[in-house]
Amino acid sequence: MTAVRFPGFIRLVPVLFGVLASFAHAGGYEATPEGRQLIEEMVAKYGFDQVRVESLLADATRIDKILESISRPAEKTLTWGEYRQIFLKPDRIKRGLAFLEEYEEVFARAESRFGVPATIIAAIIGVETWYGNYTGNYRVMDALATLAFDYPPRSRFFRSELVQYLLMTREQGFDPLAVKGSYAGAMGYGQFISSSYRNFAIDFDDDGIADILTNPVDAIGSVANYFSKHHWREGEPVAERLESDLPEGSPLLTRELKPRLTVSDYRDAGLEPRQEVEGGAAARAILLQGAKGPELWLTYHNFYVITRYNHSHLYALAVKQLADELDKHRNPDQW
Template identity: 75%
Template structure:
């Protein structure tokens, strides 16, 4: 994906002339800019953020409603698939091999991100691997269309996506991107790590110090920005993420909580006979969850860092996919190191 570095909302002169010639003097605006909600957003961008009203109106006039976006957001995979089905999508030999190649290619950036933010390189790589297959699939929807469609035509979450549309207009002005050109997911997420507009503005960083915060085409900025996101959400260096437990709990057990945030402690689970194998203190918070895995029912204990992964995407299936892909990448790196060591010895 290429970000067009046109200042603000400036469009080519020929384009503007063509529009003027095609529109009769008596023609009426018929796009989102003409709706009450659209006019309210234009007024907000002018009064609160100092935008030129005509320029914002011209951008909204270009935004198109996309019905496929409305269909997609109503049936996200995290809500319709079992863990066994969801796992198949992400834990594949090809994604693991490409992840190892991505880690090797950007070894210095990963090492620096891990040192500065305390987040394992494999977790950072797994996020990018799950989100965009290491930058290979960045999304085919114009972010403007996605956010406008969801802000104005999707009542269940219109407030959230209207806010993201405001953030998008601010972000494209700050980064000097053309708001009509940036592409992303059906929910308006962008770049290697699929940051939504507000996350882009708050957590994206210029990790290669070239003066541009570019998550759309720059993997180094993406690596640093994902690490920064996790650091800001209180990733705890060296602490465990999750582990399978060889025990059983009834489906209605009070030890199986519905919230993503862990409320019980490791001591609570130890008292019930669930003994972690990783080193973890009694007072550490934890959450047990049952999953319908490839081989049947699985019982897992998850910890604070697992919850941090769910801050990126509010789904325990997503966090499990990231954790398992990161684990596979860690095993692959260890195997590579072992081969290198044996080669040197011989």
């Protein structure tokens, strides 16, 4: 999904859905107190035409399926073994190789400029949208309005994204009612949410528009720029599977996505990485349930950078493994 999906999704239960139903409004969103506040903000703070914003909110439709979808993201409900099967399919690898070949010059330019491997960029786009084939069927205006006004657990976040969306579409000259995306309002090849679009999308083909919705060249450059701005370290490892074991509950299995320990901490505990990594390098071990049993992985700084795109270690590992598969086919002698 987006750039960057969202941490802290709450898994709703039927009772909560009943509560959410009470937030349904009569008439359009422009008539609700929250809608009026947003209209006033867009006019006073950002210089929008009041009638235009009222019209956009009046046109926005609450979609109950969005509220259901956001309650059960795959990253929260599947094991690693189940999750991996979604993204490490032969067809996705084959399509990724074709995508890399088709835009070989663009990937090379992005890798040279930003220091992010072409296979990582391609894997992100492959995981997010199957290389641009599935970018979402919801109107972004409907998705963001539904979540901003009818989803209390994350209303503040999505209200902010709705503001960012209106600003982004004005800046890029897009029709706010025409852009489509995911149930969470993520857009384009790389599924950027509105704030990520404004902060990280770039014009990579010099046509004056940062279009990641339909332009794969801009999308490739924008994903690379996103990783660069989140401090990707060129040439450093992402993660590796260890043959050793750690019991569940071990203090070496930290909960935070950001690494709090070092490679030396794990070496002192008898876990030896195969890759050449300095002892002071930040690291985090994760224990996952794979298709054939538990898997212990040691992750590094660049793995954490991938989780800035989507706050899930399942997602980051899927991206890493898809990138590896693409690289194995392109550079078999190096594996």
